[in-house]
Amino acid sequence: MPGLPLSWRGNEGEVMWSLTNISSAIHDWLNQTFNPTWVMVIEMVIAGIAVIGLFAVLGLVLVLMERRVAAWMQIRLGPNRVGPFGLMQSLADTLKLLVKEGMTPDGADKFLFNLAPFIAMMVAMLLMAPIAFAKGFQLWDMNIGVLYVTAISSIMVISILMAGWASNNKYSLMGAMRSGAQIVSYELSAGLSILTIVVLTGSLNITDIINAQADGWWIFKGHIPVIISFVIFIIAVTAETNRAPFDLAEAESELTAGFHTEYSGMKFALFFLAEYINVFIVCAIGATLFLGGWMPFHIGNWEAFNHVMDYIPSSVWFFGKTFFLIFVIMWFRWTFPRLRIDQLLTLEWKYLLPISMFNLLLVTALAILGWHF
Amino acid sequence: MFEEIGTTTEGDLIINVGPQHPATHGVLHLVITLNGETIKKVEPHLGYIHRSIEKMCESLTYRQFIYVTSRMDYLSAHINNHACALTVEKGMQIEVPERAQVIRVIMDELTRIASHELWWGAMAMDIGAFTPFFHAFREREKINEIMEETCGARLTMNYYVPGGLMAELHPDFQKKVKEFIVLFKRKIDEYDELVTGNIIFINRMKGVGILSKEDAISYGCSGPAARGSGVNCDIRKLYPYAVYDKVQFDEILETGCDSLARYMIRIREMKQSIRIIEQLIDNIPEGDFQAKTKAVLKLPKGEFYTRVETARGELGVYIMSEGATTPYRIKFRSPGFSNLSALDHMARGSKLGDLVAMMGTLDLVIPDIDR
Amino acid sequence: MFIVKYIKEVFGGLKSLLVGMRRTGYYFTHHKEIITEQYPDNRDTLVMADRFKGEVILLHDENNEHACTGCTACELACPNATIKIVTKFDITPEGKKKKAIDKFVYHLELCTMCNLCIVACPTDAIKMAQTFEHSVFNRADLTKILNKPDSKIREGIE
Ligand code: SF4
Ligand code: SF4
Numbered sequence: 074m075p076g077l078p079l080s081w082r083g084n085e086g087e088v089m090w091s092l093t094n095i096s097s098a099i100h101d102w103l104n105q106t107f108n109p110t111w112v113m114v115i116e117m118v119i120a121g122i123a124v125i126g127l128f129a130v131l132g133l134v135l136v137l138m139e140r141r142v143a144a145w146m147q148i149r150l151g152p153n154r155v156g157p158f159g160l161m162q163s164l165a166d167t168l169k170l171l172v173k174e175g176m177t178p179d180g181a182d183k184f185l186f187n188l189a190p191f192i193a194m195m196v197a198m199l200l201m202a203p204i205a206f207a208k209g210f211q212l213w214d215m216n217i218g219v220l221y222v223t224a225i226s227s228i229m230v231i232s233i234l235m236a237g238w239a240s241n242n243k244y245s246l247m248g249a250m251r252s253g254a255q256i257v258s259y260e261l262s263a264g265l266s267i268l269t270i271v272v273l274t275g276s277l278n279i280t281d282i283i284n285a286q287a288d289g290w291w292i293f294k295g296h297i298p299v300i301i302s303f304v305i306f307i308i309a310v311t312a313e314t315n316r317a318p319f320d321l322a323e324a325e326s327e328l329t330a331g332f333h334t335e336y337s338g339m340k341f342a343l344f345f346l347a348e349y350i351n352v353f354i355v356c357a358i359g360a361t362l363f364l365g366g367w368m369p370f371h372i373g374n375w376e377a378f379n380h381v382m383d384y385i386p387s388s389v390w391f392f393g394k395t396f397f398l399i400f401v402i403m404w405f406r407w408t409f410p411r412l413r414i415d416q417l418l419t420l421e422w423k424y425l426l427p428i429s430m431f432n433l434l435l436v437t438a439l440a441i442l443g444w445h446f
Numbered sequence: 447m448f449e450e451i452g453t454t455t456e457g458d459l460i461i462n463v464g465p466q467h468p469a470t471h472g473v474l475h476l477v478i479t480l481n482g483e484t485i486k487k488v489e490p491h492l493g494y495i496h497r498s499i500e501k502m503c504e505s506l507t508y509r510q511f512i513y514v515t516s517r518m519d520y521l522s523a524h525i526n527n528h529a530c531a532l533t534v535e536k537g538m539q540i541e542v543p544e545r546a547q548v549i550r551v552i553m554d555e556l557t558r559i560a561s562h563e564l565w566w567g568a569m570a571m572d573i574g575a576f577t578p579f580f581h582a583f584r585e586r587e588k589i590n591e592i593m594e595e596t597c598g599a600r601l602t603m604n605y606y607v608p609g610g611l612m613a614e615l616h617p618d619f620q621k622k623v624k625e626f627i628v629l630f631k632r633k634i635d636e637y638d639e640l641v642t643g644n645i646i647f648i649n650r651m652k653g654v655g656i657l658s659k660e661d662a663i664s665y666g667c668s669g670p671a672a673r674g675s676g677v678n679c680d681i682r683k684l685y686p687y688a689v690y691d692k693v694q695f696d697e698i699l700e701t702g703c704d705s706l707a708r709y710m711i712r713i714r715e716m717k718q719s720i721r722i723i724e725q726l727i728d729n730i731p732e733g734d735f736q737a738k739t740k741a742v743l744k745l746p747k748g749e750f751y752t753r754v755e756t757a758r759g760e761l762g763v764y765i766m767s768e769g770a771t772t773p774y775r776i777k778f779r780s781p782g783f784s785n786l787s788a789l790d791h792m793a794r795g796s797k798l799g800d801l802v803a804m805m806g807t808l809d810l811v812i813p814d815i816d817r
Numbered sequence: 818m819f820i821v822k823y824i825k826e827v828f829g830g831l832k833s834l835l836v837g838m839r840r841t842g843y844y845f846t847h848h849k850e851i852i853t854e855q856y857p858d859n860r861d862t863l864v865m866a867d868r869f870k871g872e873v874i875l876l877h878d879e880n881n882e883h884a885c886t887g888c889t890a891c892e893l894a895c896p897n898a899t900i901k902i903v904t905k906f907d908i909t910p911e912g913k914k915k916k917a918i919d920k921f922v923y924h925l926e927l928c929t930m931c932n933l934c935i936v937a938c939p940t941d942a943i944k945m946a947q948t949f950e951h952s953v954f955n956r957a958d959l960t961k962i963l964n965k966p967d968s969k970i971r972e973g974i975e
Contacts, residue, residue, distance in 0.1 A: 424827065591866070598945065
């Protein structure tokens with residue numbers, strides 16, 4: 074159905090339970106019951122609710138995961154009081170944040186101050202659209218998927234700047250300014266490393282990129298240049314999501330809490346959630362571009378092995394890879410000290426950018442000469 | 447146009463770091479004049495934790511006043527107490543038994559290690575690495591346990607009395623200390639893996655917070671802060687007290703004058719402290735742990751001054767006595783105060799993020815600065 | 818050469834980062850290194866060091882007798898007036914008056930656990946207890962009378 078923003082493309086070959094079957098079943102049932110316009114509206118509502126639900130679950134899971142990872146690296150136990158193994162801890166935290174008073178400082182620009190967290194949230198939601206969670210399970214399979222992601226993710230900086238400016242607090246302002254410089258710079262190398270995959274695939278469409286990896290993930294197929302661009306991508310997105318060692322916008326030992334110093338209660342929670350959702354999304358994109366998205370792991374012509382791998386649902390593959398990358402980013406956070414602002418920019422402009430530009434050339438040569446597998 | 451660094455002009459960004467701020471580890475208040483991210487001036491404001499310890503000491507007897515000094519530089523509590531006990535012993539001309547002196551040195555060095563451990567963790571935390579803090583506390587906890595067993599407390603021990611020690615060592619003391627030495631030697635390499643060798647860390651510290659040798663002397667800096675600039679000011683070497691003249695150890699000097707030099711000094715000092723303890727732990731002489739003293743201590747009329755090397759630098763204790771049971775006037779020369787005064791000089795022209803690193807390498811303990 | 822130096826720098830830096838990550842990764846996977854003590858849960862097994870200075874107590878034996886003569890040495894030794902000894906005069910069977918304590922008042926909220934009183938006591942009547950959970954809702958609860966009701970001084974203690 075052209076023009077339909079939601080693509081629920083079923084897949085006949087899938088034997089096992091899969092998200093695709095569920096979504097196509099819903100789609101078929103709706104089409105039989107309502108006329109196409111209503112189907113579209115209802116599907117949009119369903120997708121919206123699903124995204125919000127996913128957000129909530131992701132937020133809870135990621136916060137808990139972060140605390141556990143941190144604790145184990147710091148030879149501590151981590152949250153273990155609320156619920157079995159502390160699994161309910163983040164629910165309790167959410168409840169606390171919900172009932173907290175959401176204060177707006179007197180001198181603040183009230184409108185912008187209250188708007189900023191929602192923009193942060195909206196950006197995170199928009200980024201969800203082109204991500205393929207499983208085989209054929211995608212909100213919007215647009216032909217410029219990769220470009221869309223890079224474009225939308227740069228809006229994030231607006232919400233941070235807005236929050237920093239509107240708070241009428243010097244710490245917040247400095248945090249926001251730092252984050253502005255940071256995100257603008259690191260977008261370049263993130264974009265360039267994404268481009269290497271685009272060059273190899275010859276398409277901006279996420280589905281095409283994933284399909285191109287059916288015979289092997291790009292990180293294996295693309296030799297060293299793709300590995301380099303993968304490393305650069307991970308570094309750049311860590312910086313883009315303002316996470317340690319690039320958390321200068323928050324830098325609690327310098328700026329108390331940076332741009333969200335003045336936020337409390339649910340408004341703070343939205344920023345907090347948006348950070349984690351952003352981490353999830355950039356890791357999902359990394360997994361899609363470099364690690365084959367929902368593609369199972371195949372080795373050459375080991376038929377039996379490949380067959381076993383195929384039995385693992387594609388959504389498990391996708392989430393597995395994504396959470397692996399999230400773990401790596403958390404690992405960074407709990408190991409490294411923070412960079413200084415000028416070092417941060419030096420790293421980008423003197424190291425990452427030249428390397429990734431050179432790397433892009435290399436990959437282009439690789440693609441033209443067909444030296445990849 | 448050349449802007450003069452160090453003057454506040456209209457339109458400058460002035461921010462307050464502290465009195466409640468994660469970077470200051472206490473209630474220190476810094477008024478920082480900024481030009482963008484660059485520091486033009488740092489003005490420390492003190493007084494938030496002033497308890498007038500000096501005045502309090504004037505109304506306490508010579509036995510009583512020692513315990514208060516644990517509350518100054520609480521991380522070198524033993525060493526503070528040592529300084530006070532030494533001053534009283536000097537005034538009364540009490541001969542401290544050899545055994546007590548050796549135990550005092552062991553305790554002092556353990557305290558120094560514990561203090562440097564905490565500093566290391568806090569330092570890493572200042573520049574944004576959280577994990578080292580917990581790792582440092584793991585080893586520090588072992589020292590605290592040793593202290594707790596012998597002295598009965600973990601932070602404010604009050605184990606030294608004029609004339610010796612308050613109590614005999616715990617029977618397990620030697621065994622526990624030896625275990626600690628083995629553990630510590632293994633763990634100190636992990637510190638290097640985690641922080642010292644880290645490229646981000648080195649870049650944050652190198653060439654930052656330059657304090658030249660002349661400046662270090664003129665600001666009256668002492669301890670690791672001054673030794674990082676090549677000033678040999680280790681009181682343990684220059685004016686040995688207790689049994690420091692009988693043990694082998696090196697005075698650590700670095701000539702880098704920057705934050706990294708001050709950092710390396712402390713890391714290497716911990717190893718020297720271990721060396722001192724290793725020499726003494728098996729050679730604690732038998733004998734009394736306390737000299738016979740009169741029930742009521744009275745210092746003769748006059749002025750008495752001693753200095754010791756705490757984990758932060760030179761602590762001087764000055765007592766003026768009128769021959770009564772309480773001091774007439776008491777004054778502490780605390781290392782933190784002088785070291786803090788160099789902060790403005792060091793910080794000018796560097797970035798805000800570096801200020802935190804510099805404060806970390808000065809190892810400021812606020813109650814020591816602000817008594 | 819410039820390029821070689823540049824590449825060396827990049828790889829040297831990356832290596833130092835990986836070394837750090839290996840360390841944290843080690844602790845992430847080795848849970849037996851965890852040192853957290855789950856405090857309220859391990860109350861039963863928690864042993865405090867036998868010299869731990871928790872609070873001052875007056876020792877009583879099974880006959881409800883203590884060794885305090887009421888000499889106020891501890892009161893004088895205390896730097897912050899934590900101890901207040903209230904004395905009274907007992908009449909001995911021989912008809913002589915004898916000083917004894919009426920109340921041994923101890924202000925836990927003022928005590929700094931400096932141990933000076935313990936050292937000062939000539940009869941070792943007081944010692945440090947190893948308790949440490951001292952929180953109360955009412956500040957007045959921290960002011961304690963250490964001698965038990967109807968307790969007497971032990972025979973032969975002067
Ligand atoms: S321990 Fe110290 S402060 Fe406490 S009652 Fe005894 S002498 Fe006083
Ligand atoms: S406790 Fe000891 S020092 Fe205090 S009054 Fe009694 S006997 Fe004297």
